[in-house]
Amino acid sequence: MIMENFVGDLNLKKYEDYINVFDALSHPVRIKIIGILAEGRQYVSELARLVNISRPLLYMHLKKLETARLVTSAMEISESGKAMKYYALEDFELQITKELLNGLSQNIIIEAPSKDGD
């Protein structure tokens, strides 16, 4: 079995996929969320209390994490009959090397807007 870039359960292919992950990991609140979800899944309102931010803001951060596929969500009806949305952390293990980034770089083309401000 060949594993070019071992990336755990995440299936990152295009450079955009990686950038989504890096972007997702570039904010303290989102690292905090990951830390909490590492202990086990949690529903939104409770997660908001644990992270100490508002629910609307939490949704924004969760969206980034979900886009990066670092977390997944699932709706459930609790015993008491309430709808609960649970978020869970994905399994992942990312190895970032110069070689990987160099490889991604090959697919990136920056189209020229202006060459020099002079």
Add this chain to the structure above:
Amino acid sequence: MIMENFVGDLNLKKYEDYINVFDALSHPVRIKIIGILAEGRQYVSELARLVNISRPLLYMHLKKLETARLVTSAMEISESGKAMKYYALEDFELQITKELLNGLSQNIIIEAPSKDGD
């Protein structure tokens, strides 16, 4: 020799260090820069041409990469007598795991601005 989180030549300790790295890696232009520097060091003006962006913008991106300590810079006087600023890629190898992020998470405290928008 114990190596808690192997991070190559980068010496990342605080969660801010990691966030700086993630942030640095979260933009196509910067990945492109890394890809080019992976082939060898380069001076600013030439790098700007290779990446296809303006020099002022390049400086901005280089600053982020340098803050993250993914690149280093050095001034040199060329044979022809011109001052040249060379940028080079650092050696690094980063293993990102749930455990690492969970560890970082412990040090992050989000101070409450507002609990819920309701």
Add this chain to the structure above:
DNA sequence: TTCATGTGTAATAATTTTATTACACATGAA
């Protein structure tokens, strides 16, 4: 001297991200 090339940065504009506020709607329990 003028041109081509290198350095650096200040000021501003454009865009995106982050954060807040204010809603609407559902359920179970008191």
Add this chain to the structure above:
DNA sequence: TTCATGTGTAATAAAATTATTACACATGAA
């Protein structure tokens, strides 16, 4: 019915990032 708790999102404000423009200054060669 009212309260506490859960869901979701639209609109806006605030802040940060990204991008542009316009400078200044240095060196070697023509």
